[in-house]
Amino acid sequence: MALHKDDRQALLDRKLTELLLYAKELCPEARVEVSTIQYEDEDGHVQVFPPPTLSEEDVDRVEMALATRAGEIFDTTGLFILCAVFN
Numbered sequence: 001m002a003l004h005k006d007d008r009q010a011l012l013d014r015k016l017t018e019l020l021l022y023a024k025e026l027c028p029e030a031r032v033e034v035s036t037i038q039y040e041d042e043d044g045h046v047q048v049f050p051p052p053t054l055s056e057e058d059v060d061r062v063e064m065a066l067a068t069r070a071g072e073i074f075d076t077t078g079l080f081i082l083c084a085v086f087n
Contacts, residue, residue, distance in 0.1 A: 048085040
């Protein structure tokens, strides 16, 4: 059963907020931006900008954790939210 457009938007907003809060939990010092701009099959985006002092290992850890959570969201909702960590 397909979600009504307003219901899908509300779900997307909730999941983007969930990912934003998770990114801040993983790296409190990071700047996190979310967007509902859609490109092709993407439903939204989360961009994380950690401080330059964060190690490459920690950047990778944050990126993998976000990708895992975004994958879980896709599996349960069908929402494709692209997450990226920029350093």
